[in-house]
Amino acid sequence: MKRYDYLVVGSGLFGAVFAHEALSAGKRCLVIDKRSHRGGNIYCEEKAGIRIHAYGAHIFHTDDKAVWDYVNRFAEFNRYTNSPMACYEGKLYNLPFNMNTFYQLWGVRTPAEAQAKIAEERGAYEHIARPANLEEQALKLCGRDIYTRLIKGYTEKQWGRPATELPAFIIRRLPFRFVFDNNYFNDAYQGIPKGGYNRLIDALLEGTEVRLDTDYFRHRNELEALADKILFTGCIDEFFDYRFGHLDYRSLRFEHRHLDVENFQGNAVVNYTASDVPYTRIIEHKHFEYGTQPTTVITYEYPENYLPGKGPYYPVNDTHNNGIYRQYAEWAERQERILFGGRLARYTYADMDDTVAAALALCRKQWS
Ligand code: FAD
Ligand code: UDP
Numbered sequence: 001m002k003r004y005d006y007l008v009v010g011s012g013l014f015g016a017v018f019a020h021e022a023l024s025a026g027k028r029c030l031v032i033d034k035r036s037h038r039g040g041n042i043y044c045e046e047k048a049g050i051r052i053h054a055y056g057a058h059i060f061h062t063d064d065k066a067v068w069d070y071v072n073r074f075a076e077f078n079r080y081t082n083s084p085m086a087c088y089e090g091k092l093y094n095l096p097f098n099m100n101t102f103y104q105l106w107g108v109r110t111p112a113e114a115q116a117k118i119a120e121e122r123g124a125y126e127h128i129a130r131p132a133n134l135e136e137q138a139l140k141l142c143g144r145d146i147y148t149r150l151i152k153g154y155t156e157k158q159w160g161r162p163a164t165e166l167p168a169f170i171i172r173r174l175p176f177r178f179v180f181d182n183n184y185f186n187d188a189y190q191g192i193p194k195g196g197y198n199r200l201i202d203a204l205l206e207g208t209e210v211r212l213d214t215d216y217f218r219h220r221n222e223l224e225a226l227a228d229k230i231l232f233t234g235c236i237d238e239f240f241d242y243r244f245g246h247l248d249y250r251s252l253r254f255e256h257r258h259l260d261v262e263n264f265q266g267n268a269v270v271n272y273t274a275s276d277v278p279y280t281r282i283i284e285h286k287h288f289e290y291g292t293q294p295t296t297v298i299t300y301e302y303p304e305n306y307l308p309g310k311g312p313y314y315p316v317n318d319t320h321n322n323g324i325y326r327q328y329a330e331w332a333e334r335q336e337r338i339l340f341g342g343r344l345a346r347y348t349y350a351d352m353d354d355t356v357a358a359a360l361a362l363c364r365k366q367w368s
Helices: 013-024 065-072 099-106 111-123 134-159 168-173 197-204 220-224 285-289 319-333 352-367
Strands: 004-009 029-032 044-047 050-053 060-062 085-088 091-094 189-191 209-211 227-232 249-259 269-272 281-284 296-305 338-340
Touching: 004 013, 013 029, 013 197, 013 352, 050 285, 050 296, 060 065, 060 352, 065 352, 085 134, 091 099, 099 111, 099 134, 111 134, 134 168, 134 296, 220 227, 281 285, 285 296
Parallel strands: 004 029, 004 227, 029 209, 085 269, 227 338
Antiparallel strands: 044 050, 060 189, 085 091, 249 296, 269 281, 281 296
């Protein structure tokens, strides 16, 4: 008999939910992570009494009551509502696109005025029946003015390629509404765990053995010998030694600064939407938790090309990469001992709620 039922590669949210459910089902799990901390990209570190979202702003939001109830079993959430600002050529705009934004853009005061203005803006793009790329989708959705001031620069920096070469679905994520409501998300439930995301991860992993600074690929044979089955949550192309080619990812560089001011920008998230500003956003972490500390910590997010050794933060789900991924996914189906899950192994732009739901679905498949 092997020492463990499961070797879980990756202590991110997917691996942690899986490990918790495995333990509850009476299974023995070993969780490993190549990083020196648990939690994957939702990990927080502390500086000057402020919790820093070490890998970019993370706001939990969901419409799925079962997922919300599940995470609330492990951590209490505050009532944080994400309402980012956008800065373009020195002027500030509310996001997502709503009546406040339309007023700031064009001085329109009523929904009827705003709708008329947007209809005029969209007019030139009515002929686009099925948007073939992000630029067409954005123009069809909101016209040239919003596209130029709030979308094009941000998007091209974020993804490192022209918007005409990006899939339309990325921009469908942005809500668009005719009320004065700056809540970025439409979901019924939203918040940040009180005390940070580490509390959630620690509670999920309570009672499970976790080995950090342990890269699966460095110790593959000895680790595989320890467990009957493996759950892999890292990059799927790396797992199969790139046999169908490399998948593209987009990376980020985070520049954290501790400032001797109480309140730097008055909001947790300010996006910089012009192409001549090299970063996409500045995060002021204390505002996620209504912090009253005397100083502040901010983070500049600089999008970067992905190279081995950097963080593979975003999958690039265009036709080319999805085609490669499908070959890996088919190959993965044939692996009897190995399960694949999470944002990297599924090559998907999954939010935290999707990640929890997918992990729970995999658990149901394993044990019911
Ligand atoms: P990860 O967190 O990537 O965990 C995978 C783990 O596997 C990592 O710890 C990694 O070190 C480990 N690993 C990989 N390879 C190996 C190996 N060979 N050996 C050992 N360990 C390995 N979601 C939201 O809901 N709201 C948000 O506001 C939000 N903002 C985001 C902002 C950014 C910049 C990013 C990148 C993502 C954001 N997300 C957000 C998505 C969220 O981060 C994911 O849904 C979630 O963290 C995915 O968890 P995971 O376990 O699948 O992956
Ligand atoms: N986006 C934009 N302007 C903004 C914010 C977002 O054009 O000020 C676009 C951009 O293409 C981005 C997409 O909307 O990739 C999704 O944004 P979201 O904030 O959901 O991205 P995430 O938090 O996942 O990086």
